[in-house]
Each structure stands twice: as C-alpha cells, then as structure tokens.
Amino acid sequence: MSFHPQMAYDATFHKSSRRLEDEGPPFVYTEENRARFDEIVTRYPPDRRRSAVLPALYLAQYQQGYITANAIRHVAELLGISRADVEDVVSYYTMFYTKAVGTFVINVCRTLSCAVNGAERVTEELCAKLGVKPGQTDPSGTFTLMEVECLGACDRAPVIMVNDSWHENQSPETVARLLDDLKARGQAALTGCVHMVERKV
C-alpha cells in the first residue's frame, strides 16, 4: 500500500527494498582476502570496526561475484555486528549485487550529459547485440547490462563502465567492437582503457 491511493508502488519502488534471495554456498574469505581484511580494519579505531563493512563486502563480492546471505554472515561475524546491520548496508548500496551477475557487468551512464550525447543509442545497441533489456544477464551468463546514474566523467560522454574499467566517448559502433573484443579476449580486453590512453592527451 502506498502513501497515496492513486499512486501505487511498482516493483522497483525504492532501491533499498531489495531482498536477499540467495543463501548461497558456505562462505569464508580466502587466506589472501582474510589478510587484506585484517589490514583494512586497522585503518579505523579498534572500537569502530563496523566502518570496514563496505571494504569487507567488496572483498566478498570480488571473491564470489555477488553477495549471499552466507557472505553477510561471515562479514558480520568478523566485524562483530549483527547480520541485519550488514544486510541493511548491502540492500542500500547499488554496487553490491544480490543476485548472480555475468562475468562482465556493463554499466551505461544514463544521466543528462551522457544522455544528450547519445547514451540511449549505446544502450539500444547493447540490448540488440546481447538480446537483453537493462538489468538482465544474457543467456550465456557472460554479460549483464545495467543502466546507472551519473558516473562523473561527463566531458567524455557517453561513458560506460565494464566491471571496474571505464570506456569513454562511446558510440553504438565502439560498444559493438568492445563486445566482440570481450568475447574474443576476455578480461584482457579491459586493460589499458582509462582516460589517458583513450583520449591520447
């Protein structure tokens, strides 16, 4: 029930209404991630270990691809806070995935400066090439397409972010090439694509 009888909530009313569906396999950090976690908590006062929840969740997400209830349990135990506290954070921040995503998550910026420079055409091309709508993963499980809000590189619009790598000044033609490159070379296609290289300044 919404606050106004004629304004019903739709399925995606507020981003923090996401629910965790997946218990997932048993989860503990790898030895390497555990060591990184132990280093990260030293950055905060000893009685404020909770501050490390975002970096701790990133470690879990990089290890497993997305955040499951078991990952939340592990992080909560290490930080000494409740699982509800951690889930509260996971459901709020959009960069934490609560469902399995493809090997490559393609985020297309859709906000004003990118939009007026053709971001919609870029999304259109990606949808056609992958056969998905924004928010979906292609049948092979390789690509997830997402639309995101301003990425903060409006001078190089339209911008897309593939996992953590940025690709700037995109057009339908360049994203089509990038997709082919990702299919052919995998992760290697993501290196060397930041600002200075692409703009050749």
Next chain:
Amino acid sequence: MESVLIQHVREPNSFTLDFYLKHGGYDALKTALKKKPDEIVAMVEASGLRGRGGAGFPTGMKWKFVDKKTEPRYIVCNADESEPGTFKDHLLMERNPHLLIEGCAIGCYAIGAKVAYIYIRGEFFHVQQYLERAIDEAYAKGYLGKNVFGSGFDCDVYVHRGAGAYEAGEETALLESLEGKRAQPRNKPPFPAVAGLYNKPSAVNNVETLCNVPIIVSKGVEWYTSVGPEKNGGPKLYCVSGHVSKPGVFEASMKVTLRELIEGYAGGPREGRTIKAVIPGGSSVPILLPDQLDTQASFDGIARAGSMLGSAAIIVLDDTTCMVWLAENLLHFYRHESCGKCTPCREGTDWLHKILRRIERGEGQMRDLDLLASISANIAGKTLCAFGDAAVTPVQTTLKHFRHEYEAHIREGRCTLPADWRARQPVHAH
C-alpha cells in the same frame, strides 16, 4: 590567470611523487609545519576560500568551528563527486593526487587531527588506484606517517571506497557511510565540527577545497584574494559538458563569465546549433537562459542571476533538447538516489517521476502540471538535507521557463522535439 590546480595534468606521469616534487610539491606542508595550527586556520580564513563542493561555505570558518577541546579530531575529504555534470575532483585525484594528500596533511595539522579519510565514490576504482599509489609514495618518503619532517606531527591518510550512493555526498550522510551504515543524513545540529565522524569533531571538505589549501600556504593570502572578485577568491575549476564542442575541466578566476567558459574554453555549441538553456552548477540548480550568459561565474554572480554555482558543473543544452524529457531524465536520477529517510522525498520523487514520464510519453493531462507544482512545493524545505530541494528544482525551473513545452506534449499527445541522439524505441527499464 595562470593555472595552478591543473597546470600539469596533461603531462605524462603528473601523478607521480617525483613529478610533484619537481614542481615544488610538499613545500607548502613544510612551511605550514613551521607555523602554529591557528595561523594556518587564520590564513585560510583570510583567503576567503569557499567550499568547492556546492554550498560555498567559508572553509576557514568551518575549521574554526571545530571543537578544539575534544580528541581525536578528523579531516574527512568528500571525494564522492556524484552531482550530475561534475568531474573536476576526478581529474584532480587521477592526475594530481599529491596536491590532495598535501592538502589533507595541512588540514589535519590546522585542526589538530591525526587521521584523514578520503571517501571516494565506488565507481572511481581506477582513480582510487592512483590515489593509493600516491599515498604509498608519500609514506615511503616520510611525508605522511609518524613525525612528518621531524616536526613531531603524525598524520595518516586512508582512502575509503563508497559503493554507489549519490546521497553519500551530503556531509552527514557521508559520515554515516564511513561509520559503516546506510548513507542517510543526520539531523543538524549538531554539525560535524562538534559531533562528526564517530561523534568526534570533524571537518568535511571537498577535494578541490583541500587542494586549494597548499596553494594558499605557498602563494600567500594576498595573491589568493587577488585572483577573482571580492569574496570569490582563488582559482576555480569549471566542468563544462553537454552540447558543447570541447567539453572538459577548465581552471579560471571567478571573474570569468558563463559565455567565456562555454564559447571560449569549451568551443561553443555544436555546429549549426544554438544554446537553449544552461544549468550552471550541477543538475540541482535552476536553469539560466541564453540571455543570461554574460553572468559572472562566481558564487555571488550566479546567485544574483537567480541560480547557484554549486559544484561549477555547467551543463549546456542546445535547441534539440526537450525540456520535459530533461526533467524526466533528472527525476529518474533523483528518484533512484533518494536515500529513503524522509517521506516527502522518498515518495514525492517517485510521484514526480511517474507524472513526468506520462507527460513525456504524451499521456499527460493539463491538471498534471498543477500536481507537479504542488508535489514539488510539498517536498522542498521539508526534508533533513538539501536533496529534497535539489530534486524538485528541475521540475520547478522547467515549468517556470518552458511551460509551453509541457502544454505542447499534453496537447499533441507526443514529444514535439524528437532529438537525433534519443533512442529510436524507448529502452529504459523503468
């Protein structure tokens, strides 16, 4: 005006310590450590440096308010840069990270803090790598850590990565996020200067603000105030994007006009196009029209013209832009980014977006226009932070200046200005 903040960013290796030292890097920190902390605060206050994040609040005053009786104190650098149209801090951190680190260190010394946290937005992963590399270099040389330059001053700088929340740019929401909670604003007062991070006195400053501090220390207050008009001193970074030939970050004195920035620095509108509207300070501020382009692009100049300089993110829109679409695009952003704490904002942005979407698709009715105005009025000023006011601005300002476009949509039952950069079919998964 000579460029000081981004003078060297286009040169290779401008992000390395060697390069920075060659251009006088960390001299300001050395100078600052020979003075008393209060002298630094007084200098920053005398320089008139105003916060570059959006509000333009005097930094010296912010530092003076920090409660000096309680330990520990913190500097928190707001690097969450997420106002649509803003990308200046991105460039500073990627190409001139040592300037920020030096600014953090001087800031810590001035307010008596030992730790600075740089809260960087989650999407800036590559920027974070440059920044952390620079911090490691500074530690290795003893510019950070214990007993900096043998002065007995200890300073640690840490980078904290956010995870995708526009609201984390609001200072108290940022502190909540840094404490490991949802990025939702706190009730004020108390202000962070009294009870900030971990309930301790804290100064939350924007990246560009802290980058100005070493410049004030090395070039002096007199030089600094001489750049720019009264009360708007110092170099300023402008982000120009949208429908311009050469978008980018430009450094200028605040004596510059919007016209000089758009037509000079950014190369003017695209071939054969004319400017229809300009958003002078990020998506949250009122639109200015082409006849106001000779406005001085200073905090006070833009305020006199009826808008705000904000984060100096100038978005230029040419005659192919449908203003109803623009409001719909921005409300999609605000609806998504509302943190959900205050009801008027959480519910209201969703309503506004739904109504704008139906008008944009040609399914609106004339009475929707009054409804938009009424919902906007019931969000503005009724929320804990400035987000509510920001979110309704695109609606109010387009309704004020371009009401005829709304009416045309409703009358004709379609968008009357389909641009060539729009998708052929609607692609958004709303």
